[in-house]
Amino acid sequence: xxxxxxxxxxxxxxxxxxxxxxxRGVDFDVARxxxxxxxxANGSGKTTTVRILATLLKADAGTAVVNGFDVGAQAAExxxxxxxxGQFAAVDGVLSxxxxxxxxxxxxxxxxPGAVADGLLRRFSLTDAAARRVSxxxxxxxxxxxxxMSLVGRPAVIFLDEPTAGLDPEGxxxxxxxxxxxxxxxxTVLLTTQYLDEAERLxxxxxxxxxxxxxxNGTLDELRRLLPPATVEYVEKQPTLEEVxxxxxxxxx
Amino acid sequence: xxxxxxxVLTGRxxxxxxxxxxxxxxxxxxxxxxxxxxxxxxxxxxxxxxxxYIDYMLPGILxxxxxxxxxxxxxxxxxxxxxxxxxxxxxxxxxxxxxxWAHVLTSLAANLISLVIVVGVALIIxxxxxxxxLGWLAVTGILVLFTLASTWIAVIAxxxxxxxxxxxxxxxxxxxxPFLSSAFVPTASMPGPVRWFAxxxxxxxxxxxxxxxxxxxxxxxxxxxxxxxCAGILVVAHVLAMVVYRRKIx
Ligand SMILES: Nc1ncnc2c1ncn2[C@@H]1O[C@H](COP(=O)(O)OP(=O)(O)O)[C@@H](O)[C@H]1O
Ligand SMILES: [Mg+2]
Numbered sequence: 393x394x395x396x397x398x399x400x401x402x403x404x405x406x407x408x409x410x411x412x413x414x415x416r417g418v419d420f421d422v423a424r425x426x427x428x429x430x431x432x433a434n435g436s437g438k439t440t441t442v443r444i445l446a447t448l449l450k451a452d453a454g455t456a457v458v459n460g461f462d463v464g465a466q467a468a469e470x471x472x473x474x475x476x477x478g479q480f481a482a483v484d485g486v487l488s489x490x491x492x493x494x495x496x497x498x499x500x501x502x503x504x505p506g507a508v509a510d511g512l513l514r515r516f517s518l519t520d521a522a523a524r525r526v527s528x529x530x531x532x533x534x535x536x537x538x539x540x541m542s543l544v545g546r547p548a549v550i551f552l553d554e555p556t557a558g559l560d561p562e563g564x565x566x567x568x569x570x571x572x573x574x575x576x577x578x579x580t581v582l583l584t585t586q587y588l589d590e591a592e593r594l595x596x597x598x599x600x601x602x603x604x605x606x607x608x609n610g611t612l613d614e615l616r617r618l619l620p621p622a623t624v625e626y627v628e629k630q631p632t633l634e635e636v637x638x639x640x641x642x643x644x645x
Numbered sequence: 646x647x648x649x650x651x652x653v654l655t656g657r658x659x660x661x662x663x664x665x666x667x668x669x670x671x672x673x674x675x676x677x678x679x680x681x682x683x684x685x686x687x688x689x690x691x692x693x694x695x696x697x698y699i700d701y702m703l704p705g706i707l708x709x710x711x712x713x714x715x716x717x718x719x720x721x722x723x724x725x726x727x728x729x730x731x732x733x734x735x736x737x738x739x740x741x742x743x744x745x746w747a748h749v750l751t752s753l754a755a756n757l758i759s760l761v762i763v764v765g766v767a768l769i770i771x772x773x774x775x776x777x778x779l780g781w782l783a784v785t786g787i788l789v790l791f792t793l794a795s796t797w798i799a800v801i802a803x804x805x806x807x808x809x810x811x812x813x814x815x816x817x818x819x820x821x822x823p824f825l826s827s828a829f830v831p832t833a834s835m836p837g838p839v840r841w842f843a844x845x846x847x848x849x850x851x852x853x854x855x856x857x858x859x860x861x862x863x864x865x866x867x868x869x870x871x872x873x874x875c876a877g878i879l880v881v882a883h884v885l886a887m888v889v890y891r892r893k894i895x
Contacts, residue, residue, distance in 0.1 A: 446736045448894070468738060476736040482729030486661050498653045499739055541733070 416604030429595035532563025654747035705828025722803030797882035
């Protein structure tokens with residue numbers, strides 16, 4: 393494991409379910425300490441890719457190396473290096489927010505699970521709700537807790553599979569802030585999304601998955617250069633539904 | 646580390662039990678209602694010789710208690726799979742067998758609590774046993790073995806269920822099995838083919854053994870098939886559950 397190797401390296405990854413070829417040779421790298429957004433329509437294979445990288449699913453062909461470890465041959469080491477926030481918030485509704493965090497901290501054999509939990513609760517503005525059962529949380533709060541649980545033990549690589557799917561605009565912004573919190577600590581993030589604006593806001597690079605392959609991979613500027621040159625038009629700007637919603641509930645992005 | 650992780654995970658599922666006390670109560674209430682009905686309504690019409698009816702039928706009620714308790718085990722397992730908690734644990738560096746064992750140990754604990762409640766009510770309405778500590782230990786041992794065997798069946802159901810209802814439906818035949826055994830009525834009173842089934846199915850030998858232990862009688866020929874059934878079901882269900890589990894997480 394050398395520092396100049398990318399944190400994630402994927403080459404020729406292929407996966408079929410029965411006769412349905414979902415991945416047909418996916419290649420991409422994620423540099424250490426950066427955020428890559430894997431952008432793709434519903435059913436394009438984003439979750440399949442993430443589950444292979446998180447050792448939950450075996451690929452049919454190709455290689456994937458995470459934090460210097462092969463996902464097939466060194467699954468245990470990969471699991472030591474990663475955390476997964478799946479497409480649906482995987483939180484324990486019967487436990488309180490704090491108990492959820494303490495549980496993960498104990499499973500990661502940390503020295504002071506209570507202190508780790510309290511720190512994360514503060515960081516994700518969940519301190520007030522810490523003692524409440526998670527089943528009473530809003531969608532945005534569940535997601536924030538979900539992401540906080542993924543940070544326990546400071547894994548080197550974090551997978552976020554559609555972290556804002558199914559959230560209202562307010563919840564979406566809460567989660568965006570939580571993801572922005574991750575940056576800076578040297579952590580590497582692979583994020584999947586269906587939304588260009590989400591990729592734009594959060595990611596250093598964007599890879600577009602289509603028909604089982606990465607069709608475009610670049611920085612946002614590089615992606616913009618692929619579009620026809622901008623023309624200047626004057627249009628009356630209508631507020632977006634999102635802006636209206638946020639104005640009504642009294643919050644700003 | 647594996648044992649430590651399993652302990653942490655078991656602590657979590659035990660909290661699920663203590664925080665939904667209604668599941669423990671529901672588990673105990675149905676067998677208690679059956680017990681009251683059999684003892685006070687039907688019992689007078691059933692001839693169990695010199696044995697008092699409550700003493701005769703309690704072992705069967707205890708097995709029904711376990712059969713209704715394990716439905717919650719498969720329900721908790723199914724919920725963990727459906728909620729994504731299982732995937733979260735599986736992507737962490739913890740032993741994967743620990744995930745199942747946490748549910749199995751919790752099932753054992755929850756069922757023992759329900760059994761204590763049911764025996765408590767039985768004592769109140771007149772159940773008496775002169776069995777000594779060794780006798781009670783033997784009864785407990787058989788009940789633990791039966792719980793483990795049924796729990797691994799519940800694990801298979803929880804792992805393969807597509808819906809919540811599917812996850813607990815498997816328990817109904819198990820709850821019904823004691824009715825086709827010597828649990829409530831001596832098999833001698835049953836018509837030919839039913840009697841043959843009742844004499845040869847696992848519940849009869851288990852129930853007869855427990856009854857003998859409670860009555861301080863020699864357990865005789867029943868204990869061998871009773872233990873063989875429990876151990877056999879335990880081994881087969883455990884192996885099957887592990888096969889299903891590996892296939893599920895492959
Ligand atoms: N376990 C499975 N069995 C069969 N088909 C599946 C399975 N999981 C996903 N698929 C199919 O594979 C395709 C890609 O799914 P997925 O990776 O979940 O896409 P995305 O996350 O981009 O929406 C979809 O067409 C989906 O129906
Ligand atoms: Mg998906």
